[in-house]
Amino acid sequence: QVQLVESGGGLVQAGGSLRLSCAASGRTFAFDSTAMGWFRQVPGKEREFVAAISWRGRNTNYEDSVKGRFTISRDNAKNTVYLQMNSLKPEDTAVYYCAPANLLVRVPELTFASWGRGTQVTVSS
Numbered sequence: 001q002v003q004l005v006e007s008g009g010g011l012v013q014a015g016g017s018l019r020l021s022c023a024a025s026g027r028t029f030a031f032d033s034t035a036m037g038w039f040r041q042v043p044g045k046e047r048e049f050v051a052a053i054s055w056r057g058r059n060t061n062y063e064d065s066v067k068g069r070f071t072i073s074r075d076n077a078k079n080t081v082y083l084q085m086n087s088l089k090p091e092d093t094a095v096y097y098c099a100p101a102n103l104l105v106r107v108p109e110l111t112f113a114s115w116g117r118g119t120q121v122t123v124s125s
Helices: none
Strands: 003-007 010-013 018-025 036-041 048-053 060-062 070-075 080-085 094-102 119-124
Touching (some): 018 036, 080 094
Parallel strands (some): 010 119
Antiparallel strands (some): 018 080, 094 119
């Protein structure tokens, strides 16, 4: 089973920036051959796709509202995926989660993983 630990969230004013990290571990988890994604959820709503990156980092996919503001990246040597968030807006407020993902369909792939605790991002106006 894959363990996912998100970090880097916090309280920031609108227009500010945050960088989220997600460390993945697991004895049989091949991070460097797995596409990864970021998802977010606000209370009362379903978890939604934010961004995804292919296993080598050559291809990315973003939800329309974050294009041009968020950048997903990865460091396979560290089994870590990042989400750089710039020009944050109050509507970006959510708990952010990472997971293995299908880059094209933009859904999590949780066959061998489960959601971590996430990291809270709060953007004040």
